[in-house]
Amino acid sequence: MRIQVETTLNGEPTTFLCEAHHSLLDVLRNGLGLTGTKEGCSTGDCGACSVLMDGRLVPACLVLAPEAQDRTVITIEGIATSEALHPLQQKFLEHAALQCGVCTPGFIVAAKALLDANPNPSETETRYWLAGNLCRCTGYDKIVRAVLDAAAEMSSGKAAAR
Amino acid sequence: MLSIRYEAPRSIAEAIHLLASDPGAHVLAGGTDLLVQFRAGAKQPSAFIDVKRIPDLVGISLDTNGLRLGAATPAAAICEHAELGRLWPGLVEAVHLIGSAQIQGRGSVGGNLCNASPAADTTSALIADRAECVIAGPGGERVVPAERFCTGPGTTILRRDELLVAVVLPRPPARTADAYFRLIPRSEMDIAVAGAGASVTLDASGTCTAARVAVGAVAPTALLVDAAGQALIGTRLDEATLSLAAAAASAAARPISDKRGTAAYRRHVVGVLAKRAIVSAAARARER
Numbered sequence: 540m541r542i543q544v545e546t547t548l549n550g551e552p553t554t555f556l557c558e559a560h561h562s563l564l565d566v567l568r569n570g571l572g573l574t575g576t577k578e579g580c581s582t583g584d585c586g587a588c589s590v591l592m593d594g595r596l597v598p599a600c601l602v603l604a605p606e607a608q609d610r611t612v613i614t615i616e617g618i619a620t621s622e623a624l625h626p627l628q629q630k631f632l633e634h635a636a637l638q639c640g641v642c643t644p645g646f647i648v649a650a651k652a653l654l655d656a657n658p659n660p661s662e663t664e665t666r667y668w669l670a671g672n673l674c675r676c677t678g679y680d681k682i683v684r685a686v687l688d689a690a691a692e693m694s695s696g697k698a699a700a701r
Numbered sequence: 702m703l704s705i706r707y708e709a710p711r712s713i714a715e716a717i718h719l720l721a722s723d724p725g726a727h728v729l730a731g732g733t734d735l736l737v738q739f740r741a742g743a744k745q746p747s748a749f750i751d752v753k754r755i756p757d758l759v760g761i762s763l764d765t766n767g768l769r770l771g772a773a774t775p776a777a778a779i780c781e782h783a784e785l786g787r788l789w790p791g792l793v794e795a796v797h798l799i800g801s802a803q804i805q806g807r808g809s810v811g812g813n814l815c816n817a818s819p820a821a822d823t824t825s826a827l828i829a830d831r832a833e834c835v836i837a838g839p840g841g842e843r844v845v846p847a848e849r850f851c852t853g854p855g856t857t858i859l860r861r862d863e864l865l866v867a868v869v870l871p872r873p874p875a876r877t878a879d880a881y882f883r884l885i886p887r888s889e890m891d892i893a894v895a896g897a898g899a900s901v902t903l904d905a906s907g908t909c910t911a912a913r914v915a916v917g918a919v920a921p922t923a924l925l926v927d928a929a930g931q932a933l934i935g936t937r938l939d940e941a942t943l944s945l946a947a948a949a950a951s952a953a954a955r956p957i958s959d960k961r962g963t964a965a966y967r968r969h970v971v972g973v974l975a976k977r978a979i980v981s982a983a984a985r986a987r988e989r
């Protein structure tokens with residue numbers, strides 16, 4: 540049974556068709572061509588599929604696509620503006636916090652959720668928050684440094700703007 | 702070709718009707734157990750009944766009597782609630798242990814209970830806190846204590862056409878607090894080898910006047926260990942008393958041996974965890 544779903548995706552009203560059992564991850568990648576969100580495990584273990592739904596960090600592999608009806612969904616494609624990368628993205632580049640890059644979108648979306656709620660997280664808070672994101676190549680240290688550096692820059696930016 | 706339906710009822714009555722009219726329908730809360738089991742082929746629902754659009758099932762309400770947690774409220778909303786962490790730090794610790802930030806964005810206390818894993822982290826904490834489960838069915842509502850909700854691994858007292866609506870907790874009396882501890886081999890993202898929750902009430906002189914201890918992952922269901930709670934009452938929680946309570950928790954355990962630990966190890970460790978939970982709950986109770 541095909542279901543028509545109306546949602547807001549990265550700020551744009553979006554309509555898609557899906558089956559009841561399709562995951563939001565399936566629809567993003569295969570239906571809508573938004574392949575930034577990655578599939579690592581499909582069992583909630585790796586965080587590669589992290590998206591924000593109504594502002595909350597969720598694993599898109601464990602969300603049914605029809606659940607997106609009337610919700611707002613933000614994926615990695617909605618993090619940068621047309622002018623500039625998000626500070627998290629910039630800092631991942633500067634700190635070389637990626638190698639193959641498969642985990643990177645998930646880390647950036649998860650880190651954005653952290654900084655939205657807690658603009659100045661400690662290193663411990665950052666490490667625990669990102670415990671559901673797995674990286675097989677980079678090692679976590681550069682990733683954590685990049686997130687903390689982005690947090691520092693974002694809060695000093697805000698301080699300067701005041 | 703699968704022909705599975707997705708339904709998002711807006712009321713409890715509508716959800717019960719959907720469950721009653723389709724024996725293959727499964728309730729979907731956060732899906733962090735159900736969708737994993739579905740993708741693995743372990744469950745083959747004919748319909749997903751998504752209960753998160755039913756107002757009674759999502760949300761947290763706190764008043765002078767106590768707490769009502771909508772069964773499908775995501776764990777993250779519970780962890781963010783400032784008052785809950787103050788009143789039930791042990792329960793919030795248990796909720797905060799579920800999976801990762803992502804899993805907590807979806808997973809619910811109701812799902813944790815209904816999935817009925819013996820190792821479910823919130824179940825022992827809920828039992829220690831005297832939680833009751835509000836269940837709705839075609840005949841109306843019934844209320845069951847948390848320690849009677851699960852009947853075995855993966856089974857509960859819910860009938861096919863019943864829904865867990867909420868979990869309610871009485872407000873802790875003066876100088877009462879809770880704690881929950883589990884043992885996992887890693888520091889995050891793992892399933893308990895053993896777990897223990899405790900709630901302790903002290904009088905002004907520091908004598909224990911009420912206590913509940915519950916253990917998880919050491920029997921087919923989480924267990925209320927009456928003997929451990931009883932051992933504490935009337936004492937000042939001296940070392941000898943704590944050892945008695947730990948021994949009672951170990952004695953109540955009926956663990957299995959598996960890849961996470963042997964039965965003997967689990968039996969020992971659950972006593973240690975019970976003792977730590979009691980000590981931590983008592984320290985918190987003294988501060989109130």
Ligand SMILES: Cc1cc2nc3c(=O)[nH]c(=O)nc-3n(C[C@H](O)[C@H](O)[C@H](O)COP(=O)(O)OP(=O)(O)OC[C@H]3O[C@@H](n4cnc5c(N)ncnc54)[C@H](O)[C@@H]3O)c2cc1C
Nearest residue numbers: 583730731732733734735800808809812813815821822865
């Ligand atoms: C990576 C990962 C890590 C995890 N870590 C932990 C952990 O550390 N500790 C732990 O305890 N668990 C853990 N879990 C398991 C799971 O996240 C929890 O059990 C969670 O609380 C389930 O809630 P849910 O809302 O996602 O349930 P769902 O998957 O939606 O439902 C679970 C079951 O309960 C039924 N159900 C749900 N709600 C109701 C209701 N209101 N009425 C009737 N039936 C209902 C469903 O039909 C289904 O059978 C983990 C899972 C994953 C994927």
Ligand code: FES
Nearest residue numbers: 579580581586600
């Ligand atoms: S693909 Fe969703 S958590 Fe791994």
Ligand code: FES
Nearest residue numbers: 638639640674675
């Ligand atoms: S950069 Fe390859 S998995 Fe993280």
